[in-house]
Amino acid sequence: MTFSGAGVVVTGAGSGIGRATAVHLASLGAEVVVADLDTGGGEETVETIRAEGGTATFVHADVADPDSVDELIERAVRHLGGLDLAVNNAGIGHAPSDLHELEIETWDQVLGVDLRGTFLCLRAELKVMVDAGHGSVVNMASNAGLKNAPGMAAYTAAKHGVIGLTKNAALQYARRNIRINAICPGTVLTAGLAAFPEENQREWAELIPMGRIASTEEIAQAVAYLLSDQAAFITGIGLLIDGGLMYD
Numbered sequence: 001m002t003f004s005g006a007g008v009v010v011t012g013a014g015s016g017i018g019r020a021t022a023v024h025l026a027s028l029g030a031e032v033v034v035a036d037l038d039t040g041g042g043e044e045t046v047e048t049i050r051a052e053g054g055t056a057t058f059v060h061a062d063v064a065d066p067d068s069v070d071e072l073i074e075r076a077v078r079h080l081g082g083l084d085l086a087v088n089n090a091g092i093g094h095a096p097s098d099l100h101e102l103e104i105e106t107w108d109q110v111l112g113v114d115l116r117g118t119f120l121c122l123r124a125e126l127k128v129m130v131d132a133g134h135g136s137v138v139n140m141a142s143n144a145g146l147k148n149a150p151g152m153a154a155y156t157a158a159k160h161g162v163i164g165l166t167k168n169a170a171l172q173y174a175r176r177n178i179r180i181n182a183i184c185p186g187t188v189l190t191a192g193l194a195a196f197p198e199e200n201q202r203e204w205a206e207l208i209p210m211g212r213i214a215s216t217e218e219i220a221q222a223v224a225y226l227l228s229d230q231a232a233f234i235t236g237i238g239l240l241i242d243g244g245l246m247y248d
Helices: 016-027 039-051 066-080 104-132 153-176 198-206 216-227
Strands: 007-011 031-036 055-060 085-088 135-140 178-185 238-241
Touching: 007 016, 007 066, 007 104, 016 031, 016 039, 016 055, 016 085, 016 216, 031 039, 031 066, 039 055, 055 066, 066 104, 085 104, 085 216, 104 135, 104 153, 104 178, 135 153, 135 216, 153 178, 153 238, 178 216, 216 238
Parallel strands: 007 031, 007 085, 031 055, 085 135, 135 178, 178 238
Antiparallel strands: none
């Protein structure tokens, strides 16, 4: 698998799955625009890519802000000379809460980043890809987009929305040589999860039929596959990567 000569934008690439994805795509030859609200994290991702011989640049972006998203894609197109691939990864969660106690502010924030942000990015990316006559996009959903995540009403609603948006857009653009898919990770060993005591991590791992937690690199590899020509006849799916948890 190679992405030599391809230009890609990865949002939320300052840490976690986004960083792993940006680094992996760069290792396969892609020129990466690293986008994140966290300037420090984004620049660290760029440094990591460059240290491994890859090509990357950082753009500060807030995916919940349409002007910021438009500026991101405009800058990416100028820098890359076009836009072949996109990974709409930026997202946030929230603390578990009963629905009747969920703050409206929390609901708006999570939906604003996770769903509206995905829409805004996809909308801007598609404008470029339609004109170019090709493209491949991966949106970051969750296994919570396919089932219930107890106490996580806003997150569950947002990720279900990402799946619906992905399917809708995939059919609209299938005849325009643009593929749009989603990834649905389960429990992933991000820096946030790794900060919890090892005992908690073992307990969560024991809930997974495969007996372990996914690495960010494993999710990145799946993203790369869906972006690649190896998945040329795949569009509109939500690829579940949760070690069998959903079907246990």
